[in-house]
Amino acid sequence: MAEEAEKEITTFADFQLNKQLLNAIEEAGYDKPTPIQLQAIPQIMAGHDIMGIAQTGTGKTAAYLLPILMKVKYAQGTNPRALILAPTRELAMQIEESISLLAKYTDIRHTAIYGGLGPKTQIEIINKGLDIIVATPKRLLELYMKGELILKELKTMVLDEADKMMDMGFMPQIRQILEVIPRKRQNLLFSATMPEKVVELSEEFLEFPTRIEVTPQATPVETVSQVLYQVPNLRTKIALLEHLIQDTENLKRVIIFTRSKKNAESVSKFIEHRNYGEVRAIHGNKGQNTRINSMEAFKGGDVRFLVATDLAARGIDVTMVSHVINFDVPFVYEDYVHRIGRTGRAENVGAAITFANEAEMYHVAKIEKLIRMQIPQLPLPAEVEVFKTPFDEQQEIAMEIDRQKRRDNPDFKGAFHEKKAIPRSRKAASKKDPKVSFWQKTKKKKR
Ligand code: AMP
Numbered sequence: 001m002a003e004e005a006e007k008e009i010t011t012f013a014d015f016q017l018n019k020q021l022l023n024a025i026e027e028a029g030y031d032k033p034t035p036i037q038l039q040a041i042p043q044i045m046a047g048h049d050i051m052g053i054a055q056t057g058t059g060k061t062a063a064y065l066l067p068i069l070m071k072v073k074y075a076q077g078t079n080p081r082a083l084i085l086a087p088t089r090e091l092a093m094q095i096e097e098s099i100s101l102l103a104k105y106t107d108i109r110h111t112a113i114y115g116g117l118g119p120k121t122q123i124e125i126i127n128k129g130l131d132i133i134v135a136t137p138k139r140l141l142e143l144y145m146k147g148e149l150i151l152k153e154l155k156t157m158v159l160d161e162a163d164k165m166m167d168m169g170f171m172p173q174i175r176q177i178l179e180v181i182p183r184k185r186q187n188l189l190f191s192a193t194m195p196e197k198v199v200e201l202s203e204e205f206l207e208f209p210t211r212i213e214v215t216p217q218a219t220p221v222e223t224v225s226q227v228l229y230q231v232p233n234l235r236t237k238i239a240l241l242e243h244l245i246q247d248t249e250n251l252k253r254v255i256i257f258t259r260s261k262k263n264a265e266s267v268s269k270f271i272e273h274r275n276y277g278e279v280r281a282i283h284g285n286k287g288q289n290t291r292i293n294s295m296e297a298f299k300g301g302d303v304r305f306l307v308a309t310d311l312a313a314r315g316i317d318v319t320m321v322s323h324v325i326n327f328d329v330p331f332v333y334e335d336y337v338h339r340i341g342r343t344g345r346a347e348n349v350g351a352a353i354t355f356a357n358e359a360e361m362y363h364v365a366k367i368e369k370l371i372r373m374q375i376p377q378l379p380l381p382a383e384v385e386v387f388k389t390p391f392d393e394q395q396e397i398a399m400e401i402d403r404q405k406r407r408d409n410p411d412f413k414g415a416f417h418e419k420k421a422i423p424r425s426r427k428a429a430s431k432k433d434p435k436v437s438f439w440q441k442t443k444k445k446k447r
Pocket of ligand 1: 033055056057062331333
């Protein structure tokens with residue numbers, strides 16, 4: 001095969017995805033592709049079969065969904081052109097949720113079918129026409145045997161969590177499915193681990209696959225001590241941050257991670273306005289030069305605080321960081337390991353301090369599973385004022401908790417409905433919320 005001159009890919013736009021997908025990605029808050037996405041998306045878009053070794057939390061779902069959405073493009077015909085097999089209904093529902101998120105600006109039709117409930121509604125949806133179907137193996141076969149599902153137009157097939165499929169004894173069903181679908185198709189297999197059974201399956205299923213592996217460094221550096229504070233809301237997080245950074249003796253060079261650009265800005269402005277030391281913020285809205293200059297200044301030691309989103313964090317190579325503060329909990333769990341890896345380098349003892357609200361505690365539980373250890377929790381110091389959670393933030397937290405509960409248990413019926421977002425008027429009101437701008441009120445500084 002001829003070698004193509006390859007431009008380095010760093011952003012979602014570099015993948016040549018269409019506008020509809022790029023808009024949805026932006027709205028989902030994905031600033032930058034994760035490592036598995038960087039590796040897998042170009043290969044899948046080039047039509048290769050893939051064997052991806054990646055755990056949940058690495059962004060693997062979007063890594064295969066985005067190229068599939070590009071390939072399927074728009075609603076066409078009646079029968080599905082892409083099939084995603086998942087071992088459990090919980091995973092099938094999660095994948096379906098991700099498709100809804102990423103395909104929201106397309107007219108692509110999709111659904112998830114799984115057991116545990118009657119097939120009637122699922123059949124009705126199938127009959128209306130579909131482009132992508134997510135399924136557990138048994139329900140797929142059941143509906144296929146009934147003649148409700150036509151699989152002869154499949155062009156792409158994904159086996160997600162293949163190791164779990166093998167553990168659950170789905171090999172016979174998978175073999176049956178492989179017999180009834182078109183031979184000429186693209187195959188993608190994802191698995192967190194590669195036991196012998198999965199290797200065998202991949203040999204049957206994949207043709208000259210490209211192997212892609214992201215190994216989360218699941219064991220945090222030993223020299224890093226980790227602590228966790230449960231903090232009810234944003235304003236109290238700021239109060240806790242303020243309390244901690246008053247310790248100038250120990251917190252000499254600190255990286256503060258936030259999930260959003262907005263929080264990165266709020267935190268860095270707070271530190272600046274209160275004169276706690278030199279601070280720089282790096283995130284997607286800062287130009288490349290500004291980011292480089294900020295990094296250099298931080299490395300040079302003149303700057304005490306660097307506030308960063310995960311996007312900006314990947315390239316950071318700074319030693320002698322005394323503390324990492326996770327102002328927000330990352331939703332890509334591997335990022336936690338990346339974040340805390342910034343401290344405790346060489347023989348420097350470092351500390352990673354994580355702030356989590358009630359909703360974020362669900363993600364902390366998953367991170368603890370990934371790193372195979374519990375992060376010791378400390379009570380909020382008595383000096384830290386605990387603020388009341390504003391209504392909008394309360395709603396956001398409650399909705400996120402619902403979402404997480406539904407993820408863990410698809411039968412959970414929460415107080416909020418999937419589509420029931422915060423009404424627009426309230427969303428707008430939250431812009432003026434004290435949680436975002438209270439630092440501005442406390443300081444009458446002109447800028
Ligand atoms: P997964 O490993 O597919 O289960 O994804 C884990 C989480 O990461 C999901 O909540 C995704 O919505 C989120 N995610 C996927 N890709 C990105 C990205 N590039 N940036 C930020 N979050 C992402």
